[in-house]
Structure formats: C-alpha cells, structure tokens
Amino acid sequence: MTEERVKAYEEFKNSLINAPFLLMPDWKLPFKLYIYACGEGLGAALHQTQIINDKSVEGPTCFISRQIKPTEARYGASQMECLFLV
Numbered sequence: 001m002t003e004e005r006v007k008a009y010e011e012f013k014n015s016l017i018n019a020p021f022l023l024m025p026d027w028k029l030p031f032k033l034y035i036y037a038c039g040e041g042l043g044a045a046l047h048q049t050q051i052i053n054d055k056s057v058e059g060p061t062c063f064i065s066r067q068i069k070p071t072e073a074r075y076g077a078s079q080m081e082c083l084f085l086v
Contacts, residue, residue: 023050023059031061041067044084062085 001009015026025031032047043065049058068075073085 021059023048023057023061025061026050034059035084037073037077037084038052039068040085041065042080052081 012077029050030046032049034047035043036043044063045060046062046064048061049056051057068080072080075083
C-alpha cells in the first residue's frame with residue numbers, strides 16, 4: 001500500500017474508534033443543552049455527565065436539527081438560538 005492509503009486507512013480506523021455515541025438518559029441527573037444557529041439551520045445536542053467504568057463521561061443523549069424558514073432568516077444570532085428553545 002502507498003503511504004497515502006495507509007494514512008487514509010488509519011484516519012478511517014480512528015474515526016470509527018472515536019465515533020460519537022449516545023448515552024441512555026438518566027432522568028435523575030442534570031442535562032446540558034448545546035445550541036447552534038446559523039443562516040442555514042438550527043442544531044442542538046442534549047448532553048449528560050454519567051459515571052461509566054469509574055470514569056466521569058460527558059456524552060450526547062440526543063441530537064436534533066432543522067432548516068430555518070425564510071422568515072426566520074432575518075433573525076439575529078441571539079434570536080435564532082432562542083428560537084430553538086421555543
């Protein structure tokens with residue numbers, strides 16, 4: 001194999017090993033909501049910190065996104081982020 005192919009294979013392998021995972025929500029623990037808004041759409045990730053194998057791990061429990069509507073495209077950044085909460 002060429003060096004370029006070996007590098008591509010290693011990057012692919014690392015992306016599989018470090019792929020995002022979803023935690024099962026523990027309703028007794030607090031959640032963190034991360035929101036992203038831009039001119040194209042809105043996105044959010046609901047995270048939670050849990051103890052897994054005696055380690056504190058923060059991970060996502062849910063992802064959600066959608067495109068913005070034409071009327072929402074005029075909103076400012078703060079308004080767009082608040083829009084996601086509504």
